[in-house]
Amino acid sequence: MAVINILDKNTIDQIAAGEVVERPLNVVKELTENAIDSNATSITVEIKDGGSSLIRVTDNGSGIPKTEIKKAFMRHATSKIVNAADLLKLSSLGFRGEALSSISAVSYVECITKPHDELLGLRYVIEGSREIEFQEIGAPDGTTFIVKDLFFNVPARKKFLKSNQTEGSYITDLMEHLALSTPDISYKYIVNNKEIFNTSGNGDLKEVIYRIYGKEISDSVLDINIENDLFKAHGFIGKPEINRSSRVNETLFVNGRYVQCDVLLKAVEEGYKNFLMQHKFPFVVIHFDINPSWIDVNVHPSKMEIRLQNAKEIYDLVVENINARLANISLIPSVKLEDEVLIDEKPTKGPEFFETNRIRLNDNADIKPLSIKNIDDNQAKSVKVIGPLKITRPTLDEATSNIIKQKEIIDIESTSQLSLFDADFLSEDAKPSYEILGQIFKTYWLIAFEDKLFFMDQHAAHEKVKYERILKQVKEKSILTQNVNPPIIINLTGKQCGIVTEYTDMFNNLGINVEDFGLGAVAIRSMPLDLYGCNEKEFFLRLLDEIIENPLKGSYDVILEKIASMACKAAVKGNTKMNMDEVKALLDELMTLDNPYNCPHGRPTIFSMSKYEIEKKFKRIVN
Ligand code: ADP
Ligand code: MG
Helix, strand or coil, rough: CCCCCCCCHHHHHHHHHHHHHHHHHHHHHHHHHHHHHCCCCCCEEEEEEHHCEEEEEEEECCCCCCCCHHCCCCCCCCCCCCCEEEEEEECCCCCCHHHHHHHHHCCCCEEEEECCCCCCCCEEECCEEEEEEEEEEECCCEEEEEEECCCCCCHHHHEEEEEEHHHHCCCCCCHHHHHCCCCCCCCEEECCCCCECCCCCCCCCHHHHHHHHHHHHHCCCCEEECCCEEEEEEEEECCHHHCCCHHEEEEEEEEEEECCCCHHHHHEEEEEEECCCCCCCCCCEEEEEECHHHHCCCCCCCCCEEEEECCHHHHHHEEEEEEHHHCCCCCCCCCCCCCCCCCCCCCCEEEEEEEHHHHHHCCEEEEECCCCCCCHHHHHHHHCCCCCCCCCCHHHHHHHHHHHHHHHHHHCHHHHHCCCCCCCCCCCHEEECEEEEEEEEEEEEEEEEEEEEEEEEEHHHHHHHHHHHHHHHHHHCEEEEEEEEEEEECCCCCHHHHHHHHHEEEEEEHEEEEEEEECCCEEEEEEHHHEEEHHHHHHHHHHHHHHHHHHCCCCCHHHHHHHHHHHHHHHHCCCCCCCCHHHHHHHHHHHCCCCCCECCCCCCEEEEEHHHHHHHHHHCCCC
């Protein structure tokens, strides 16, 4: 018979810890919710390296009495419920009494705490469930938890963690949600020694929105208040113009908890239906108050999903109210004079080939080659023509043709073709004999060559060409940039700031010169010439969103390439009008690439249909 072992406390704690603490996020959540439960009015959360090297949570709450502290670290130790019946009337956030024991089983934990009515505080250190120190010390009122080296004794867990940036971004999300859920608590949130946001705790939700999302968004939100027999709701909803391409800015709370409730999210989106384009999502922060007995609560503390009774009625009421609120305002964006310095209110405009309109609009623009390498004198001359030093600006036509010249220089070296199915068409030799027939659906170009009809996806082709050009310039250290003058100032969320900080170097290498502008804003001072001409702000936000949604992994070069491809994708989104010459230039350039057939994201750029296939469709050929 197998021997039955009784597991020791350490092992039991570690197993339990696996349930509660999967990643640094869980530690921050448990510690911060404990701080909230302790009636703190001010909470500081600091993390380093995505939380794996350091998490520090400081509150000014009740503190833990000397007699209780050791108990607090035991499993199923909680001051919040006494028995199962209490579960039903729960208002506090944590209640299983497992957090501290679990966290201390898999890290080094130091707790410094002092209740208001005690003279001295305590310092309690515990490592991998082993008590290391217990001493009286002078301390401020409240509690500080310091968690270091998470998973130092559980290598498998550690290996499973994502990059520091990704782990950190989960925590940033959490902190944003906590700050928005409790505006009467002042939060300070610090990542790698940098303050990401700081809220005042004055109870004003709009102020929290301002601190987290910046002035531009907080200037564009409408208050919403709903009251009926089924629920109450209050919060802010964004004017349609501050939409995003994903749900990142839809934040809902039910009875104080951040939730992902499908019914409510869909109802909000439906309310915006007449005001937003398809695949665009609104900005909303809404607090719902719903009778707890109508909510199927999953008592697992980390579950954010809930189900509602009366879902259909609640859904209809939300749709109706949001729709009415939006219909109630004039939706024409207004430009406030005092906002001009901080807010870029330029009209939104898609990217344009050859940048003609862009140059017309932005007379201050100057084109600046950073360094020019591997080109002969003749070529260098034509680059110089568009250099920044000349005082008179070229006419529009001159400028346009110069940019075209320079395009030719960059890709002057034609590369050998892959012998894929359409290689003949996509080769330099094919140039003279193809015929561009025209554009369909504002996106695809039809091209006839020999006995084939080709379909080119203008966006994919653009993306591909830009991507290859930029990568080539990066490799040759000859990236061509265009000054953005005056610089474009963009307000960012904490998470977006984190991405900028982490990848500033790479952005610079790619010719996107971005600098910290203080108070959560950045200044864009230059753009790669190849991406110039799109709306810089929209471009940059799209790029950051893309990185947030698809965390980057791999070596420096791999990440650089990924950012380049994301940048190109962000730059060519939206409909781009092109004339025949521009399409020709695009096609010609596409033809010089090693692999012209797929955009950097793998979508095809071009495909063909043979005369044979067409004739078959018309049943001119049977079989
Ligand atoms: P739970 O929160 O589920 O009760 P925890 O393991 O998170 O369990 O915490 C155990 C106990 O320690 C809490 O019930 C509370 O009494 C005490 N405690 C933890 N953190 C704090 C804090 N920041 N301030 C005051 N008391 C705290
Ligand atoms: Mg707790």
